[in-house]
Amino acid sequence: MKMLLLLVALLSAASAAPPTCYSRVLSLSKEITESFRQLQTSATVDSCVGTLPRLYLDIHNYCVLAKLRDFVAYPGCDRVPEVNELKEKARSLYTILISYCRRDLVFLTDDCNALEIPISPPIEHSITES
Secondary structure, eight states: OHHHHHHHHHHHHHHOOOOOHHHHHHHHHHHHHHHHHHHHHOSSSOGGGGGSOOOOOOTTBTTHHHHHHHHHHOOTTTTOHHHHHHHHHHHHHHHIIIIITTTTOOOOBOOGGGGTSOOOOOOOOOGGGO
8 A cells, every 4th residue: 555655656746847937937927917917906905006007928028028127116106015025026027037047938029019908818608608
């Protein structure tokens, strides 16, 4: 029985790959974008949140570097803890992009306007609607 448990543990550990630069950057950018969206829709935060620059991140767009830099340097809302936390995550993502993953990532576009107006994901229709 112990042998079987040991074998299962070894097999599960062998299949778990460490996160790559790309997967880390992708997950962090999604996390930041979602946190920003929640922050803007929250009724409990300060009114200064409405003045923050938009924060839609596409790590395949070279302009994401400038977008992150501008967001972190934005002087407003320093008194709001949620904004400071978001800025810290954005700073971490920027550091990862320019330092650790610099040679691993490929930017597919440099269209800065695409980061201003995010494209909504298509709406999936359920089988019952058809």
